[in-house]
Amino acid sequence: MSRRRTLWFWIFVGPFAAGLALFTYVPLLWSVGLSFFDAHNTVTPTHFVGVDNYTAMLSDDAFLASLRTFLLFTAFIVPATYVLALALALMVNRVRRARAFFRSVFFLPAACSYVVAALIWKMSIFNGVRFGLANAVLDFFGADPVAWLSTTDPPWYWLVIVTVRLWLQAGFYMILFLAGLQRINPVLYEAAAVDGARPGWQVLRHITLPQLRATSVAVVLLLVINAFQAFDEFYNLLSDARGYPPYARPPLVYLYYTALGQGQNLGLGSAGAVILALIIAVVTVGQARWFGLGRRNSDG
Amino acid sequence: MTISRRALLAMGVIAGGGLLTACGSNTGRGDGGGSGPTLSHWYHQYGETGTQQAVNRYAAAYKKAHVTVQWRPGDYDQQTAAALLTDSGPDVFEVNGPTLDQIQGGQVVDLTDLLDGVKDDFNPAVLTPKTYEGKIWGIPQTIDMQMLYYRKSLLKDAGLEPPDTLDALVDAAHKLTTKKVKGLFLGNDGGAGVLGGTPLYAAGLQLVTDDGKPGFDDPEAARALGKIHQLYAGKSLLLGAPADWADPSAFLQGLTAMQWTGLWALPQVQKELGDDFGVLPFPKDGPSGRPSVPVGAYGAAVSARSRNKEAAKEYVKWLWVEQTGDQEDFALSYGFHIPARISLAKKAAKLKTGAAADAVSFATDHGYAQPLLWTPAAQTAYQDALSRIIKDGANPDDELKTVLRKVSAELARVQKKKP
Secondary structure, three states: OHHHHHHHHHHHHHHHHHHHHHHHHHHHHHHHHHOOEOOEOOOOOOOEOOOHHHHHHHOOHHHHHHHHHHHHHHHHHHHHHHHHHHHHHHHHHHOOOOHHHHHHHHHHHHHOOHHHHHHHHHHHHOOOOOOOHHHHHHHHOOOOOOOOOOOOOOOOHHHHHHHHHHHHHHHHHHHHHHHHHHHOOHHHHHHHHHOOOOOOHHHHHHHHHHHOHHHHHHHHHHHHHHHHOOOHHHHHHHOEOOEOOOOOOOHHHHHHHHHHOOOOEHHHHHHHHHHHHHHHHHHHHHHHHHHOOOOOOOOO | OOOOHHHHHHHHHHHHHHHHHHHOOOOOOOOOOOOOOEEEEEEEOOOOOOHHHHHHHHHHOOOOOEEEEEEEOOOHHHHHHHHOOOOOOOOEEEEOOOOHHHHHOOOEOOOHHHHOOOHHHEOHHHHHHHEEOOEEOOEEEEEEEEEEEEOHHHHHHOOOOOOOEHHHHHHHHHHHOOOOOEEEEOOOOOOHHHHOOHHHHHOOOOOEOOOOOEOOOOHHHHHHHHHHHHHHHOOOEOOOOOOOOOOOHHHHOOOEEEEEEEHHHHHHHHHHHOOOOEEEOEOEOOOOOOOEEEEEEEEEEEEOOOOOHHHHHHHHHHHHHHOHHHHHHHHHOOOOOEEOEHHHHHHOHHHOOHHHHHHHHHHHHHEEOOOOOOOHHHHHHHHHHHHHHHHHOOOHHHHHHHHHHHHHHHHHHHHHOOO
């Protein structure tokens, strides 16, 4: 009997495990291996260079700048999405009529591809000429057109980058918050009312937010991981045939050009990827401990 | 009907197998219908209509092998770079290079003997960057060049002469800028990408010297690049246009009075604007300056991973050395390029009059090609610095010092390695 169970276990888990090993773990280990070699234009290098790639990457201003870009982006996008998604959820949760309609309307952008949305933002809403949507609005008020993605002072490109991601992902996190809100026992609100808590800020501060703690932790974790993986909208908004500007260049975009562009420096790129992976691991573990994720009764 | 678990599993295996086979990539090798071996030939996607049909026609006419053409949209350089690491890549491919690292890494085949006897007929400006240590690694197909297009009527209305110095260009761009029309379009990034080394050559400098040293360790370099910043700071540059510099749309739609774009745009500009335009090289700057235009050529190269290297070389020789009729057709019938063969360029009637003749003389007198030693890493460092100088107003001297350090390190790296 137990042999049969083992057999069935491997039949069901085997293909997945094989796929995971072949397409995730082998490339991962291969990449770690490459990071110790001079691997220009080859994945089977012979020239061992020790930690040279790591020292080169860590003393590369452009790579360090890309890490700062990422931090700045996270500092913007995580609180902004959190607040917007929570606000949407609270509003949708309160409406009495057409709730399903509002839920769908706000969730719908989550189904749109980052590439498509980035191109719409770049070409029609925020293009730099007078007939772009944003500039048409400015023109209506008599202001001069702004080259949104090409201006570094003030850095208008952040407005474009942050709004496209907000539009795309706020709806998804709204659904998570809605689920959390609907799990809150209405008795708590009644008790709060009896105790004299004023509806609005006081109830939100002392009932809703503490009750949403578990959801909030999950949302923040997901948002940070998503921000780490930022590539699509940056690449599609800012790259052109000749490369990528030195601003708003997150680590993945920089590494893409180092390792996979014409540069083909796969060793250096792999070293960067390993450094990035270590940072993500440390941050995620630190965050989980900080929030007490996985601790029993964490949602009180 | 009930399905037993075993039957379900069997079906799963069959379906999975089917999927796996479907995933087998079409490398273009196929079984082949013609005689001889099968060769796959990659091109990047050309914008001009008719080019794809033309290259298919050339390939079909080759009798000694069955050639399948792959027309690849998207990031062509990335695609070929990745494909060259595997056995399923192309046999023959066109490349904006090959790069020095591709040559040193042994990824492309030596094609020197293909040009025996006709080497002198290939334009040396574009053949030199495909030559390393006396050997030729790519056969130049056609020459592309870029230049400055301007609207004659707009300059005349503003009382301006076509600018022949960089200062005059800055001045003209400023005077031509109105609320609706910008003076100059150098690409949506403000020029860092498309200009590259052009302003340095216009200041009488170069990217890499003949003996393999950085060629811009000179105060003139910082001065020239600082003037591009003036264009940006003076709000004379068009930025954020729906189509980038390679497309003449911004110029044709009247968004800008002058635009930097390629020779390939000439037929379209001529058709829409008639006589109301002229072309210029990038104007000279400083006492030792001279006008400059960048020239470059896609080259046909043979992959070292090809299973039919000799057949592939023979095919490349047939198409890009012997078939001069096809070469002429490819250069001039669709977009607008200068044939890489001097004899063909001299014959081409289309290149003898008007703006096209000007373009040819710019390419001959003022053309510079990006040196082979100028590696992608050097290019990235320089382009980042140029972008900061143009847009952020960063100090050109400081930025160039950083670039010099990186470029020197790159030059040392590639000169140490031998193929």
